[in-house]
Amino acid sequence: MDAQTLTVSAEPTSARAYVRATPVPAMAPPATTVGALGWVRTNLFPSVGSGILTVLLLVLLGWIAMWLIEFLIIDAVWTGSDREACLPTAERPDIGACWAYIGDRFAYIVYGSYPIAGRWRVDVFFAMLAFGTAWLLWLEAPRRDIGSIYFFLFLPVASFVLLHGFESIGLPVVDTALWGGVTVTIVVAAVGIVVSLPIGVVLALGRRSRLPAIRLLSTLFIEFVRGVPLITVLFMASVMLPLFVPDSWSPDKLLRALIGVALFSAAYMAEVVRAGLQSIPKGQYEAAHALGLSYWQSLRLIILPQALKVTIPNIVNSYIALFKDTTLVFFVGIFDFLKTIEVARVDPKWATPVTSATGYIFAALVYFVCCYAMSRYATGIEKRLATGEKR
Amino acid sequence: MTVGAGATIPPPYSPPQAGEDRSKHPPPRAGEGGTAVEITGLHKWFGDFHVLADINLTVGRGERIVICGPSGSGKSTLLRCINRLEDFQRGEIIVDGMVLTRDVRRVDAIRREVGMVFQHFNLFPHLTVLENCTLAPIQVRGMPKREAEERAMHFLARVKIPEQARKYPNQLSGGQQQRVAIARALCMSPKLMMFDEPTSALDPEMVKEVLDTMVALALDGMTMLVVTHEMTFARQVANRIVFMDAGQIIEVNEPAPFFANPQHERTKLFLSQILH
Numbered sequence: 001m002d003a004q005t006l007t008v009s010a011e012p013t014s015a016r017a018y019v020r021a022t023p024v025p026a027m028a029p030p031a032t033t034v035g036a037l038g039w040v041r042t043n044l045f046p047s048v049g050s051g052i053l054t055v056l057l058l059v060l061l062g063w064i065a066m067w068l069i070e071f072l073i074i075d076a077v078w079t080g081s082d083r084e085a086c087l088p089t090a091e092r093p094d095i096g097a098c099w100a101y102i103g104d105r106f107a108y109i110v111y112g113s114y115p116i117a118g119r120w121r122v123d124v125f126f127a128m129l130a131f132g133t134a135w136l137l138w139l140e141a142p143r144r145d146i147g148s149i150y151f152f153l154f155l156p157v158a159s160f161v162l163l164h165g166f167e168s169i170g171l172p173v174v175d176t177a178l179w180g181g182v183t184v185t186i187v188v189a190a191v192g193i194v195v196s197l198p199i200g201v202v203l204a205l206g207r208r209s210r211l212p213a214i215r216l217l218s219t220l221f222i223e224f225v226r227g228v229p230l231i232t233v234l235f236m237a238s239v240m241l242p243l244f245v246p247d248s249w250s251p252d253k254l255l256r257a258l259i260g261v262a263l264f265s266a267a268y269m270a271e272v273v274r275a276g277l278q279s280i281p282k283g284q285y286e287a288a289h290a291l292g293l294s295y296w297q298s299l300r301l302i303i304l305p306q307a308l309k310v311t312i313p314n315i316v317n318s319y320i321a322l323f324k325d326t327t328l329v330f331f332v333g334i335f336d337f338l339k340t341i342e343v344a345r346v347d348p349k350w351a352t353p354v355t356s357a358t359g360y361i362f363a364a365l366v367y368f369v370c371c372y373a374m375s376r377y378a379t380g381i382e383k384r385l386a387t388g389e390k391r
Numbered sequence: 392m393t394v395g396a397g398a399t400i401p402p403p404y405s406p407p408q409a410g411e412d413r414s415k416h417p418p419p420r421a422g423e424g425g426t427a428v429e430i431t432g433l434h435k436w437f438g439d440f441h442v443l444a445d446i447n448l449t450v451g452r453g454e455r456i457v458i459c460g461p462s463g464s465g466k467s468t469l470l471r472c473i474n475r476l477e478d479f480q481r482g483e484i485i486v487d488g489m490v491l492t493r494d495v496r497r498v499d500a501i502r503r504e505v506g507m508v509f510q511h512f513n514l515f516p517h518l519t520v521l522e523n524c525t526l527a528p529i530q531v532r533g534m535p536k537r538e539a540e541e542r543a544m545h546f547l548a549r550v551k552i553p554e555q556a557r558k559y560p561n562q563l564s565g566g567q568q569q570r571v572a573i574a575r576a577l578c579m580s581p582k583l584m585m586f587d588e589p590t591s592a593l594d595p596e597m598v599k600e601v602l603d604t605m606v607a608l609a610l611d612g613m614t615m616l617v618v619t620h621e622m623t624f625a626r627q628v629a630n631r632i633v634f635m636d637a638g639q640i641i642e643v644n645e646p647a648p649f650f651a652n653p654q655h656e657r658t659k660l661f662l663s664q665i666l667h
Binding site: 281283284286287288289290291292293294295297301302305306309 | 474476495499500502503505506507509511513514515516517526527530531575576579
């Protein structure tokens with residue numbers, strides 16, 4: 001634009017006036033900046049040094065991938081009934097992962113010592129849980145209000161009746177000491193996830209309360225629980241609690257661990273939710289109050305929906321941590337998934353050089369798949385919020 | 392016709408036609424239909440800071456009052472005391488015959504009758520425009536959903552954005568958002584509407600659409616308390632103009648003498664600064 005365009009002419013017909021008659025048409029960008037070629041140029045080989053680094057890293061990645069594929073798939077043993085299948089022999093000197101052993105012990109890893117005749121009950125529980133989870137996580141699902149009632153009211157009761165048993169309807173009681181494996185991990189994680197959020201919300205509100213007593217109690221609880229390791233909470237729940245309550249009233253070992261895990265993650269959840277509450281502008285409270293909504297109404301209808309939405313990624317982050325922390329229950333004698341792997345690993349029937357590695361890789365894969373799924377879900381939600389109403 | 396009557400829905404607002412000068416319509420006089428707000432001896436402190444000092448003001452039903460003054464003079468705080476968004480230490484406020492106390496129920500009862508429009512709109516971003524408008528009637532007044540939606544659509548039509556009802560607030564322009572905020576307040580059938588600098592956060596080209604909406608509301612006889620720097624609006628609509636400075640009411644007068652012949656030195660100074 002030259003100086004002439006800025007000149008305001010008194011007479012529009014003057015020779016000095018400049019008025020653009022046609023717009024400049026849009027042109028295609030230079031070829032080297034777009035498309036696959038442009039991407040490779042700007043990201044992989046922007047300079048000689050970066051190019052060399054790119055090649056070296058590609059070689060390293062390729063080497064790791066080759067090794068993994070070889071160990072996990074090509075050299076792996078897929079069938080067999082005992083350790084003989086996974087022992088190196090003259091014609092098979094390199095033995096990869098011993099999947100036959102995972103297959104053989106699979107039932108134990110999933111159900112623990114749950115009676116074989118009753119394992120269908122665990123399967124039904126898994127199916128009901130998967131159904132409820134999908135209903136809640138799929139945001140376009142129909143009747144999500146019924147979904148939440150199903151998930152938060154029906155499912156806990158039904159799961160307890162199914163897993164623990166209820167003599168009067170013909171389901172024999174299965175002591176929680178027999179529960180184990182993936183079942184226990186899922187139960188602990190699900191209870192922790194479902195219970196910790198509401199408790200966390202209450203604690204977060206308490207910490208922001210105008211009443212000093214409530215504020216002090218909430219702060220004390222949150223800071224105390226956050227100040228000790230989960231393993232300490234679990235030990236306190238399983239060792240100290242029985243000292244304080246009468247024997248006849250002493251709760252079940254698994255229940256104690258569940259309470260410990262739930263309270264522990266509730267304290268973290270409280271801080272996550274509090275951050276969300278603080279991110280809501282004061283104007284939202286004021287607008288709600290100015291319309292005559294009561295404190296609880298504005299909280300339920302205006303503040304919490306927004307606060308929880310912005311904290312979804314952090315809440316899921318806490319859930320991922322919680323899911324992995326469930327492995328700690330095996331210190332208080334509960335046979336969770338990792339503990340069953342651990343037990344199966346030292347089984348003499350399957351004692352081979354690759355058994356331990358296979359067990360741990362399998363455990364790592366399972367935990368990774370679960371946590372990565374949660375993480376991807378959170379990312380999806382985040383993107384949705386960024387493009388949706390937040391603009 | 393008052394919007395606050397609630398029993399009948401007034402006909403949609405029609406914009407002033409060319410050549411029609413509605414400002415010539417006789418404005419209701421103060422106190423004609425009783426008292427909407429009565430403030431006596433109001434004092435408020437923020438810590439040590441005396442933000443409101445001895446405020447006395449009576450607003451008649453159907454009266455439109457514009458409050459102006461330099462920033463920090465306590466205009467917004469005064470409005471916010473009336474619906475108890477701010478606490479005060481001394482004095483008495485009577486809204487629609489109810490004495491404003493600390494009692495939560497009393498406060499909620501008063502807030503139901505007092506609509507408020509904020510500088511920054513404060514729409515609920517997680518709800519659609521329609522849901523913003525129906526939330527309080529359904530939750531606070533216990534109105535059936537269908538009726539609340541009909542009312543909301545009626546008022547959205549009055550502020551001339553019925554076609555945006557299904558959108559989210561952040562998809563609208565500032566002027567549209569502020570008109571939604573006005574509709575949201577009207578859906579509660581308030582007896583008094585308070586506007587806290589409703590056009591200050593708007594781009595210049597959007598100020599007019601909001602002011603037009605407010606003029607229309609004034610012509611329908613709504614009792615209005617407006618904090619604004621839009622002096623053209625004040626001249627056109629107000630029955631009285633209240634000038635505040637340093638937490639005090641300095642001067643109260645009808646628009647014509649207020650602008651033509653300000654009495655107090657500070658009023659003169661203020662007017663000379665904002666009217667070029």
